[in-house]
Amino acid sequence: MSEVIVVGGGPTGLWLAAELRLAGVSVDVLEARPQRSPRSKAITLHARTLEVLAMRGLADQFVNSGAHLPSYHFGMLEQKMPLADLDSPFPFVLAHSQVQTEEKIERWARDLGASILRGHTVTGLEQDEDGVTVTATTPEGIQETRRASFVVGCDGSRSVVRQAAGIDFVGADPSIYGFLADVVLDDPPPPGYAVHSALGSLSVVPLGPGRVRMYGIDPARQDLGQLTFEELRQYVILLTGGDFGMRDATWLSRFTSATRVAAEYRRGRILLAGDAAHIHFPAGGVGLNIGIQDAMNLGWKLAAEVQGRAEPGLLDTYHRERHPVGEEVARHTLAQGVFIQGMTPEGLALRGLMNRLIANHPSLVSALVEELTGIDVAYPVPGSHPLTGTRLPAAQATLARLASGRPLLLTEADLPESSAEAEKLGFTVARATLSTRPAWAEVAGVLVRPDGHVWLAVDRSPDADQQLRNALAEVPATFVPPDAYRA
Numbered sequence: 001m002s003e004v005i006v007v008g009g010g011p012t013g014l015w016l017a018a019e020l021r022l023a024g025v026s027v028d029v030l031e032a033r034p035q036r037s038p039r040s041k042a043i044t045l046h047a048r049t050l051e052v053l054a055m056r057g058l059a060d061q062f063v064n065s066g067a068h069l070p071s072y073h074f075g076m077l078e079q080k081m082p083l084a085d086l087d088s089p090f091p092f093v094l095a096h097s098q099v100q101t102e103e104k105i106e107r108w109a110r111d112l113g114a115s116i117l118r119g120h121t122v123t124g125l126e127q128d129e130d131g132v133t134v135t136a137t138t139p140e141g142i143q144e145t146r147r148a149s150f151v152v153g154c155d156g157s158r159s160v161v162r163q164a165a166g167i168d169f170v171g172a173d174p175s176i177y178g179f180l181a182d183v184v185l186d187d188p189p190p191p192g193y194a195v196h197s198a199l200g201s202l203s204v205v206p207l208g209p210g211r212v213r214m215y216g217i218d219p220a221r222q223d224l225g226q227l228t229f230e231e232l233r234q235y236v237i238l239l240t241g242g243d244f245g246m247r248d249a250t251w252l253s254r255f256t257s258a259t260r261v262a263a264e265y266r267r268g269r270i271l272l273a274g275d276a277a278h279i280h281f282p283a284g285g286v287g288l289n290i291g292i293q294d295a296m297n298l299g300w301k302l303a304a305e306v307q308g309r310a311e312p313g314l315l316d317t318y319h320r321e322r323h324p325v326g327e328e329v330a331r332h333t334l335a336q337g338v339f340i341q342g343m344t345p346e347g348l349a350l351r352g353l354m355n356r357l358i359a360n361h362p363s364l365v366s367a368l369v370e371e372l373t374g375i376d377v378a379y380p381v382p383g384s385h386p387l388t389g390t391r392l393p394a395a396q397a398t399l400a401r402l403a404s405g406r407p408l409l410l411t412e413a414d415l416p417e418s419s420a421e422a423e424k425l426g427f428t429v430a431r432a433t434l435s436t437r438p439a440w441a442e443v444a445g446v447l448v449r450p451d452g453h454v455w456l457a458v459d460r461s462p463d464a465d466q467q468l469r470n471a472l473a474e475v476p477a478t479f480v481p482p483d484a485y486r487a
């Protein structure tokens with residue numbers, strides 16, 4: 001019996017497995033595919049995900065192996081939004097294929113001791129008071145059962161776990177059908193090429209040496225029927241007057257704007273994360289990103305629960321904190337759909353208006369970019385310090401202080417007594433300049449959760465250190481994995 005079974009070894013499940021191992025929890029990942037898919041749905045990593053990677057000391061290996069995009073689109077509008085002013089160590093979008101992302105996270109999870117069982121297809125599960133029994137088909141075709149204290153469904157949009165748990169997937173059926181094609185272009189258009197007219201839309205983005213992804217909306221083909229190479233070629237000619245010398249398609253597919261969010265992210269001993277919990281149109285390239293961020297939020301809480309050190313209700317905060325994020329992303333992508341399918345005279349006029357607003361209103365760009373990149377996500381606690389639940393905005397080196405998965409005490413000055421107390425409890429302790437941002441101007445010290453969100457902030461005052469010590473005396477066990485206690 002393992003402590004946790006993760007169903008699905010996509011990016012979300014793999015990240016969760018690594019997080020659980022970091023806290024010393026035994027975890028089996030059951031993954032249906034014998035091998036990883038060679039097709040990358042996702043090709044972007046946003047700033048908050050890069051910060052999450054930095055918090056585990058992994059950012060450099062990603063950032064050094066992808067292209068840095070200095071701007072990004074909203075609703076496939078021609079007027080791109082610059083990212084240089086983003087308040088993050090990563091003011092860009094990283095073009096990084098899902099295949100590479102999964103490879104790197106899987107290596108990290110295996111190095112931490114996760115057992116990843118490929119070719120194991122989960123067919124059902126049942127929970128009782130003490131645990132969950134999972135039924136799976138092995139690579140040899142044998143039906144087996146396994147038991148765990150908790151099961152997390154990271155098994156994608158058609159999640160068997162979600163269905164077996166009877167959790168509703170609430171939302172809208174598709175209203176937009178897009179296409180994608182991974183091809184070689186002998187005569188490629190300039191970088192950043194995109195067209196949008198009454199005839200349809202097409203964007204071309206680089207995928208790596210010699211290969212591009214073409215994607216868009218063909219208003220004449222709003223269905224999920226097979227896309228053929230010749231159909232694509234004729235569409236591209238209709239739209240652009242030429243075919244860019246396209247050849248060698250390795251993937252031709254269609255995708256939809258179906259948008260749904262699980263009604264519950266937790267039912268008893270069963271939890272959901274990633275696409276199992278939320279799906280939406282891939283506008284903005286955020287699905288994989290928020291899956292990893294779900295797993296980051298859940299990992300330390302589930303570890304605390306499994307290890308019997310969670311304060312009552314801690315695990316329920318996973319739904320409370322992440323469900324609104326899933327709903328917000330659903331709304332954000334639905335809103336982009338209006339621009340994406342805007343091919344009528346009214347739609348084209350609306351696009352023109354929004355293009356002008358983006359070009360001329362930097363505060364609008366800031367707001368859109370903060371939502372898109374996930375750096376605006378916060379889990380406020382009414383009645384607490386205004387920074388409670390906000391993300392720690394910090395340099396990469398400071399984020400890396402969270403690499404052990406332990407919570408962090410950050411102080412501006414030497415506060416020897418609280419520092420010593422925190423170290424005794426297994427916190428990582430570091431000094432950092434906190435007051436560089438207006439909202440942080442008065443902050444003397446901050447306790448940071450293992451997922452990089454503020455648990456508690458203390459403003460400058462004569463008894464700031466005493467306040468930090470009081471806080472440390474209250475609920476530290478929730479945050480600190482047992483290894484840290486032993487250390």
Ligand SMILES: Cc1cc2nc3c(=O)[nH]c(=O)nc-3n(C[C@H](O)[C@H](O)[C@H](O)COP(=O)(O)OP(=O)(O)OC[C@H]3O[C@@H](n4cnc5c(N)ncnc54)[C@H](O)[C@@H]3O)c2cc1C
Nearest residue numbers: 008010011012032042043122156274275285286287288289
């Ligand atoms: C065309 C397209 C483009 C996209 N582009 C982007 C992008 O640029 N950026 C971005 O962030 N996101 C993008 N996305 C979304 C992104 O790909 C998904 O959000 C992401 O893959 C979700 O990861 P996941 O681990 O939650 O689920 P998945 O990647 O779906 O992984 C689920 C895993 O569970 C396994 N599984 C399923 N059922 C079972 C079972 N019964 N038993 C065992 N294992 C099972 C599957 O084999 C799979 O490996 C795009 C999506 C599409 C369709």
